Amino acid sequence: MSTLLRKAYSAASFEQQGYQLISLLAQHxxxxxxxxxxxxxxxxxxxxxxxxxxxxxxxxxxxxxxxxxxxxxxxxxxxxxxxxxxxxxLPLTILSSAFISCLNQSLPIYEMGMVGTALEKIVTDHIKTKFGFGNQSSGIITSGGSLGNLTAILAAKAQFKEKDHPDLVILVSREAHYSIERAAKIAGLPASGLIQLPVNEKFQLQTELLTEVYRDLTLKGKKVLCIVGCACSTSLGVYDDLEAIGSWAREHNIWFHVDGAHGGAAIFSPDYKDLLKGAEQADSIILDFHKLLMAPSLSTALIYRDGKNAKKTFAQEADYLFDNHDKNDWCESGKSTFECTKPMHILNTYMILRTYGDEIYRENxxxxxxxxxxxxxxxxxxxxxxxxxxxxxxxxxxxxxxxxxxxxxxxxxxxxxxxxxxxxxxxxxxxxxxxxxxxxxxxxxxxxxxxxxxxxxxxxxxxxxxxx
The missing domain is CATH 3.90.1150.170 (Aspartate Aminotransferase, domain 1)
Structure with a gap:
């Protein structure tokens, strides 16, 4: 081995530089x-x-x-x-982030991320319980809310036959995050496939228009892929009336997705969780840990009401990775996510929960x-x-x-x-x-x-x- 490689991998040098860096970060x-x-x-x-x-x-x-x-x-x-x-x-996550880099696990394949895969399951189960989802629910971790929204929309699309794809539309508030529009394009929908609905004086989606819009779309031969509720909108921080949207979606058998990337964290606050009333009706919901839950970027929970929907999006063969494609294994997250290499970022959130519990989320x-x-x-x-x-x-x-x-x-x-x-x-x-x-x-x-x-x-x- 070359002298340069030995020097670059030196544990002694790392220890010395590590002490100096911790001192610098503490001063920061x-x-x-x-x-x-x-x-x-x-x-x-x-x-x-x-x-x-x-x-x-x-x-x-x-x-x-x-x-x-x-x-x-x-x-x-x-x-x-x-x-x-x-x-x-939180300063704690500076330490856990360094630990993540040192171990360099890759979670989509179980043996490459055994601990991280288990931690993802534990944390997403905890989140689904907070939102009131049942045992059939399951979740995954994605690298950011944009990827979480895209994954959920693709799962919704998987409910339709290929012949229906040209006629699919998504219903959203005009205040919805731009990642929804991007997801629609990536999912193959034309520009006309994203229906941006008007908002009321509080900048919430006008739910009273849904039935009329749906009737007009049906007459034109269109099928609603999903409806998206904001929790909360990015520009104004407004929560849509999720209860009304959810009830309407259930009545018409339409996939209901909640973009809770930012405001979904209110579920941890008894004072503010009513803003999310109706989210328990969602077919899918996302929640970022790196916005209001004090973790560094990027880490997002995507929760499905029915865990079986998680596997439909990425139904494909990969014999060199997975032993049995048809098994609904929680330990093979690569079956449910875009990412073939994913860091163990969930450790940051797990460390927060193990050290401070839900209470620190409530306080924040x-x-x-x-x-x-x-x-x-x-x-x-x-x-x-x-x-x-x-x-x-x-x-x-x-x-x-x-x-x-x-x-x-x-x-x-x-x-x-x-x-x-x-x-x-x-x-x-x-x-x-x-x-x-x-x-x-x-x-x-x-x-x-x-x-x-x-x-x-x-x-x-x-x-x-x-x-x-």
Whole structure:
């Protein structure tokens, strides 16, 4: 063996560098509240820096590179980070993530991921119980919500004969996540196969229109592949009326899928789980662990009401992997998922549950959802701002309302906040209007951070009023 390979695999070097990296990460955790949420660096500047780094010779100390990466990255642990729906992962999962990489298991094949396969079964069984599914239910873990939605839609499609495929349509709210549209295209549906239904004044799917829409589609020879309920929508954080959708789907024998990637986590909160009332009627539901359940990316539970549906999507022969294709084995998850190689990311969630139990999920959901309501009432009590709607989750949409051209003013405010970097928020469009948007992900965000953000926006908005 070459000297270089021996050096690269040295356990002694790993131990030394590992201690240094843990020290660096601990300092990162301690200082996450001391600095701005991000240090904005323009794409061309970022690229120039890393091109120079890549051509600068080999590293003598990889820990210096880790520090540089952290310094030049957004800090999702900063309580002034209120942007996209990305978790502030528990420190415990930093350790479990390193352990996952060290073992490098591959779960779809049982012997390549014996422990991880068992953990997936235990965790998905726990989740299905929380949603009120019975013993016939089963679940799998996918790498992200987009893949979870796609897998569920393909399972729904598998209920139809091939001759019906050209006439299939999916019913969704116009507020549904874009992954549903992508899944429809991948499933072979034409653009007209995705029926985006109107929403009410609360931005929920108008369930009273379903029967009429269904009748019109039937007259045109169309068949409804599935109906999708949002729990919650990405832009506004709104939960559809899942109970009404579920009842309608049962009445018409239509597959009911719940996209609970973000808001499905409310099932752990006695105070907020009623938002998911009706989800127990779903044929399939997804739930991300990497949004509100404090795990790092990516890990999503996909639960089927009837576990037999999990195997229909990927019914194919692979003798070199599976001994008996017809067996309904929980231990061969490769029969139920796209992924032929899948990391043991479920360990992050298993470690959280074994260490802290469901209670930490309850506390996090209650804290974040309550913070959103606090921020909303602060907006409502300030004559410089208006909210789009009262929040149902941890997402709040609002805007600065003083001035003649609110779209331009708020768009400019959004850019200025990004360049400043003290806070990180994002934006969305509601009925053609530009709105600012926060997703409160950090339980250490508090009223002082909200006051600081609103003060910063007022400062920028006041200057803009004079020139716009």
């Amino acid at each position: 955790l301690k200082k996450s509240t001391d600095h701005s949420a991000m240090n904005w660096i323009a794409p061309e500047k970022q690229m120039e820096f890393w091109k120079n780094d890549f051509s600068s010779g080999l590293l003598s100390d990889p820990v210096t590179l880790f520090k540089e990466i952290a310094d030049r990255s957004i800090n999702v642990r900063n309580p002034k980070y209120m942007g996209h729906q990305v978790a502030c992962p 959901i209650d804290t974040l959802y309550n913070l959103a309501r606090k921020f909303y009432f602060m907006i409502e009590n300030d004559d410089k701002f208006e909210a789009a709607l009262e929040p149902m989750s941890n997402i709040v949409c609002f805007r600065y309302k003083n001035g003649n051209n609110l779209n331009v003013i708020n768009h400019t405010i959004s850019k200025e906040i990004l360049l400043d970097g003290s806070y990180y928020i994002v934006n969305t469009t509601i009925n053609g209007e530009f709105w600012l948007r926060v997703s409160i992900q950090n339980p250490f965000t508090n009223e002082s951070h909200f006051k600081g953000l609103l003060g910063k926006i007022k400062e920028i908005g006041g200057k803009l009023q004079e020139i716009i």
